[in-house]
Amino acid sequence: MPIIAVSNQKGGVGKTTSTLNMGAALREMGKTVLLVDLDPQGSLTVAAGVVDNDAIRTSIGDLLMARAQGAPQDIMKAIIQTPAGLDLVPGSGMLSAAELTLATAMARESALLATLKPALDRYDYILVDCLPSLGLVAINALRAADGVVIPVQADFLAVQGLAQILETIEAVREQLNPPLAVYGVLLTMVDPKRSHAQRVVATVRHSLKGKVPVFETQIVQNFAYKEAAEVGRTILEFQSRGQAADNYRQLAREVALAAGDEEITALQPRRGGLFAAIGRFFRGLTGGHASQETGRTLAGAA
Numbered sequence: 001m002p003i004i005a006v007s008n009q010k011g012g013v014g015k016t017t018s019t020l021n022m023g024a025a026l027r028e029m030g031k032t033v034l035l036v037d038l039d040p041q042g043s044l045t046v047a048a049g050v051v052d053n054d055a056i057r058t059s060i061g062d063l064l065m066a067r068a069q070g071a072p073q074d075i076m077k078a079i080i081q082t083p084a085g086l087d088l089v090p091g092s093g094m095l096s097a098a099e100l101t102l103a104t105a106m107a108r109e110s111a112l113l114a115t116l117k118p119a120l121d122r123y124d125y126i127l128v129d130c131l132p133s134l135g136l137v138a139i140n141a142l143r144a145a146d147g148v149v150i151p152v153q154a155d156f157l158a159v160q161g162l163a164q165i166l167e168t169i170e171a172v173r174e175q176l177n178p179p180l181a182v183y184g185v186l187l188t189m190v191d192p193k194r195s196h197a198q199r200v201v202a203t204v205r206h207s208l209k210g211k212v213p214v215f216e217t218q219i220v221q222n223f224a225y226k227e228a229a230e231v232g233r234t235i236l237e238f239q240s241r242g243q244a245a246d247n248y249r250q251l252a253r254e255v256a257l258a259a260g261d262e263e264i265t266a267l268q269p270r271r272g273g274l275f276a277a278i279g280r281f282f283r284g285l286t287g288g289h290a291s292q293e294t295g296r297t298l299a300g301a302a
């Protein structure tokens, strides 16, 4: 089932927080989820509550290194369970070494996809938390992915990097992975009380309109996300009721819709009236579900 890359070369924009909590929310919806910590810092592994380094037998860095050296190992042996009951392939510093070794390997952009292949049939969703870079490891994530979620901090400087990731996605689509869809840009750390944040939100929504999808869900600025990560818990466990957890529940539904998850699309209320009927008629003609539509939107905009 879909591989989703959570990617942005800008650091500290909420990639890891979004991967973990979106994963927890999909799990709550009854989905099976595999998280992949594709960052040598291993922040997702820590935030997911894996404190015991002995529990980590094999990291994604080890797997990519083994593949780059022509001796692939089975990903299923690397999967560990987090305290929240999510499956995780942990990250480690080995990923930096793997990136160097991959550079001269055969099919170097496809090593992650080949590594994930045995897990594809076993999970409803595979979420890949990318490192803040657009190097070979990050390209591997975009090559493997069906869709991308792009967290962007509601801050003027953070938004400036958006063009770069969108250009990279376009290049990956042209050269390596034509069906790659942008599921959406996700505005994070939105402070409803600061007019600066509101201006950034309005600018992003306006400038991307009709070109790149932006999730309706916005993630609020809330200290609870940081506190939860510090004690290795998801926001759904740490503060199950309230806006912080609900933000990621709502995002998970939007992502599932973008991914064309039939269980979730079937639950959507059917809109009545003539416009809805026309919409259904055209969707029928194009055979499109949401992810294909978003893919076309961006491709058409380029």
Ligand SMILES: Nc1ncnc2c1ncn2[C@@H]1O[C@H](COP(=O)(O)OP(=O)(O)OP(=O)(O)O)[C@@H](O)[C@H]1O
Pocket: 010, 011, 012, 013, 014, 015, 016, 017, 018, 039, 043, 130, 131, 132, 188, 189, 190, 219, 220, 221, 222, 223, 224, 225, 226, 227, 229
């Ligand atoms: N909505 C939010 N409100 C408040 N703090 C947040 C929010 N989202 C994330 N944070 C905090 O901001 C910091 C950066 O978030 P996170 O680690 O998710 O970003 P990242 O994009 O994965 O960073 P990196 O590029 O270093 O991997 C963390 O301390 C996290 O707990």
Ligand SMILES: [Mg+2]
Pocket: 015, 016, 017, 039, 043, 044, 129, 130, 131
């Ligand atoms: Mg991170």
